[in-house]
Structure formats: C-alpha cells, structure tokens
Amino acid sequence: MLKGNIRDHNVSIDDIIMILRKTICHPLSVWVFAIILLANGRNYNDSVTLRLSLIYGGIIDLIYLLNYANDHFERIRSPPWKLDPLIDVAVVTGGCSGLGKYISAILAVNSDIKVAVLDIDEPKLTIPNVTYFLCDISDFTSVEESLNKVKTSIGMPTILINNAGITHSEFIEDLPESKIRRIFDVNVLSHFWTTRALLPGMKELNRGYIVTIASVLGYIAPARLTAYAATKAANIAFHESVTYELETYKKGTTTLGIKTLLVTPGQIDTPMFENVSTPSEFFAPMVRPEELAHKIVQAIIEGKTGAIRAPFYTNFIPLMAVLPKTLVSFLRRLAKVDRSIKDDSKLVDEI
CATH class of the missing domain: 4.10.860 (DNA Excision Repair, Uvrb; Chain A)
Structure with a gap:
C-alpha cells in the first residue's frame, strides 16, 4: 500500500x-x-x-x-470521452515519487489502464500495470528514445501527465547558472519535449488528454523561489496556448478530440516542500498528494477540462494580479508569503 x-x-x-x-x-x-x-x-x-x-x-x-x-x-462542444483500458496508455513524468507516484498508481490500479513512468530515478516501489523507463526528461533525445520504447512495448500514449519538477530555496544572486538552467529544463522544456513527441500520434488517433501540473506559485511568486515560480508561470502559459491551439485545429470537419487540464495546487505534502512552511494550516492547508491524485484521475475518467485548484484559497490567488500593489504587499505580509522558506537550502527531484 x-x-x-x-x-x-x-x-x-x-x-x-x-x-x-x-x-x-x-x-x-x-x-x-x-x-x-x-x-x-x-x-x-x-x-x-x-x-x-x-x-x-x-x-x-x-x-x-x-x-x-x-x-x-463543455461536454456538448467537446468530442465524447470515455477512458478505455483497451486503447488508452498514460505517460507520467516524475512518477517514481511524490504526486506522480500516486497518479500512476491510481490510474493503473483503479482505472486498469497501462501506465508508463518516465523518471531519472529508479522506483522504490513498483506498481502492477506500471512500466518504468529511465529518462532524463530535460533532454529531448532522451525523451524521444524513451517514448519510442513506450510506443513499441506498451502502445501509443493517449494520456500525457507532465508532472515532474524540481525546486530551490536560494536568493536569486545565490542561484548558480547551472541550477537555473536545470530547473527550467526539467520544469518547462520537458513539457515541450513530451508534448511535441506525443501530439502527432494523438492527432492521428483523434484522441488524447494532456495534463499540466503547475502550481499556485505561478500566480503569486514568493521570495527565494524565483526560478521555480517563473517555471510554474510558464507552465500555466504553456497550458493556455496549447489548449487554444488544439481548439483551432480540426481533423476534417470534426473538432479535435484532445482535451487539456491544468492543475494549480497549493503546497503539497511531499518531501519536495519540506523546506517550505505554510502561512496558515487553517486558511492554507497542505494538499495531500493522494487526494489531489484522485481528483486528477477522476477528471481524466470524466473527460473534464479547465483547471483543478486546491485548496480553496487558490481559487482567489489569480485575482491578486488586478489589485493595487499596496494592498497586495499588505496581504503578502499578512500571509507571510515571503517568509515561508526555511533557512536550509535543498533541491529535490520530484513533485
């Protein structure tokens, strides 16, 4: 278990x-x-x-x-969707730990579909119906080779969950160039490599589902998370652009049957965020990874589009962009947003 x-x-x-x-x-x-x-x-x-x-x-x-x-x-204007174990194959990046581990397990066990995990680490616990592929998702060649193996050994992926991510806790002047590039390579460019590699096959089948795991920090960026927050803002923009690219694409006279879903959670209770303290357990509770994974899988099963936001306060964070700076600064001080990072500095390769 x-x-x-x-x-x-x-x-x-x-x-x-x-x-x-x-x-x-x-x-x-x-x-x-x-x-x-x-x-x-x-x-x-x-x-x-x-x-x-x-x-x-x-x-x-x-x-x-x-x-x-x-x-x-939304159901009327979108092609019908029903998860089919005989057709669907899911690819989960960073699926050996954290949120990705739970998504992979729930998809494989509860939905009975074949799951391929792309991860730079070996799994500590293997799950039935899940196949693991060693892959550096920041490298396009490694991604392409791994996905070719997935297509050959399991089948053409119809579900892509871009989940893998890494973080940091240094001030911007203390961030080495190599770490900044690594964070952007893993958190942002990997989304381009996996999507570019799988989208042609999805279009051919006229069937697909692309999930982008971003973060509420893509809307509100705390101090000492400069690179991480910037990558999460990029994830949100990536999702939006891809969504509307797909909406304008038609296969013949038929609307393309590829759906997208954005996930912007608050702080997830995984080792990745052990050096981050939540400002309030009451107003900003930690997100349990297994509960969020269940919501994501349920959305895939039902073919839902749009966004999953959790916990409740994350529904209002995007609105801060239209508030006066003085009010935003007051709210940030009140919530201790910019004092949430602990003194220890770590980089964890999971989300």
Missing part, C-alpha cells in the same frame, strides 16, 4: 466549506428554512426573514445552475 508523507490533519477552511456545501449551501437544502416559514403562515410581503431566505436560495441555485450549464456546454 502506498504511504505518503502525511502529517496530522487539522481542521481547515476547506473542511468547513465541504460541510457547508452539503448542508446550508446545498441547492436543495437551502429551501428548507423558507418552506418551514411558509408552512407557519409567514407572508412574503410581511416577513423580511422569508424574503432573505428566498433570495439566498435563489443565489445558491443560480450558482449551481451556471456551473451545471458550463459543464453541460
């Missing part, structure tokens, strides 16, 4: 929001109070409480309706 680097779970705002969504923010239960008031003879014109409860119920249902409509129209 896979074991993660899991710490004691404290109650967080995400737990409270989950409870609220299943109780007073559920689209059906929001009407219970209004029904009780009506049953007790309250009149709409005379009861402020009744009017407020009806307005509240209407707002909650409108939000759910808009989300449902968005998902519905």
Whole structure:
C-alpha cells in the first residue's frame, strides 16, 4: 500500500466549506428554512426573514445552475470521452515519487489502464500495470528514445501527465547558472519535449488528454523561489496556448478530440516542500498528494477540462494580479508569503 508523507490533519477552511456545501449551501437544502416559514403562515410581503431566505436560495441555485450549464456546454462542444483500458496508455513524468507516484498508481490500479513512468530515478516501489523507463526528461533525445520504447512495448500514449519538477530555496544572486538552467529544463522544456513527441500520434488517433501540473506559485511568486515560480508561470502559459491551439485545429470537419487540464495546487505534502512552511494550516492547508491524485484521475475518467485548484484559497490567488500593489504587499505580509522558506537550502527531484 502506498504511504505518503502525511502529517496530522487539522481542521481547515476547506473542511468547513465541504460541510457547508452539503448542508446550508446545498441547492436543495437551502429551501428548507423558507418552506418551514411558509408552512407557519409567514407572508412574503410581511416577513423580511422569508424574503432573505428566498433570495439566498435563489443565489445558491443560480450558482449551481451556471456551473451545471458550463459543464453541460463543455461536454456538448467537446468530442465524447470515455477512458478505455483497451486503447488508452498514460505517460507520467516524475512518477517514481511524490504526486506522480500516486497518479500512476491510481490510474493503473483503479482505472486498469497501462501506465508508463518516465523518471531519472529508479522506483522504490513498483506498481502492477506500471512500466518504468529511465529518462532524463530535460533532454529531448532522451525523451524521444524513451517514448519510442513506450510506443513499441506498451502502445501509443493517449494520456500525457507532465508532472515532474524540481525546486530551490536560494536568493536569486545565490542561484548558480547551472541550477537555473536545470530547473527550467526539467520544469518547462520537458513539457515541450513530451508534448511535441506525443501530439502527432494523438492527432492521428483523434484522441488524447494532456495534463499540466503547475502550481499556485505561478500566480503569486514568493521570495527565494524565483526560478521555480517563473517555471510554474510558464507552465500555466504553456497550458493556455496549447489548449487554444488544439481548439483551432480540426481533423476534417470534426473538432479535435484532445482535451487539456491544468492543475494549480497549493503546497503539497511531499518531501519536495519540506523546506517550505505554510502561512496558515487553517486558511492554507497542505494538499495531500493522494487526494489531489484522485481528483486528477477522476477528471481524466470524466473527460473534464479547465483547471483543478486546491485548496480553496487558490481559487482567489489569480485575482491578486488586478489589485493595487499596496494592498497586495499588505496581504503578502499578512500571509507571510515571503517568509515561508526555511533557512536550509535543498533541491529535490520530484513533485
């Protein structure tokens, strides 16, 4: 059984929001109070409480309706997708540890599809239905050779999960040129090499799914993570450009059946981030890698597009780009964003 680097779970705002969504923010239960008031003879014109409860119920249902409509129209305009163990082969970069290990395991065991892991390290634990290929994903030749082996031994990959990444904790003037280049090679250029190598085959099959594992730090860059945050911003831009390239491409008169998904998590509870302290366990809880992996795999199974953001606060971080600098600086100081890196400096080759 896979074991993660899991710490004691404290109650967080995400737990409270989950409870609220299943109780007073559920689209059906929001009407219970209004029904009780009506049953007790309250009149709409005379009861402020009744009017407020009806307005509240209407707002909650409108939000759910808009989300449902968005998902519905996305399914209509996209080609149908159903994960098929007889057709689909998944490639996961950096799948020997961290989040990639959980994604590989859940895809292989729960979804019963063949998984190929590209990693510079040997696996500490092998998983049934997963084949491991030693590969330096920062090198195009190594990626091309490894993917050719995947195609020959397993089959044409239809799912690509660009997951591998490395980080640092030095100030920019202390970062050697070799480390900066290595971080960009692994975190950014590898996405280009894997996507370029597999996209022609996906287009030929008119079937594919490309997952980009980025980070909330692509939207808000802390001090002492200059190179890492820059690569995550590049990942987000890469995902967006590839997504709309694929939307404009047609195979004959048919819309291309290749889907994309962006993942922008907060701090993940893996050894990679042991030198980073979360500003608040309540408002910014650590992301458990196995829980995030389940969400990613479920999105692949259902053919969802768009983005996965976790925990809850990450939904609002992109909005900071439009706030005045003085307010942003105040919020960063309040959250201790730029004091989250501990004094020890390390570079871990996993995500």
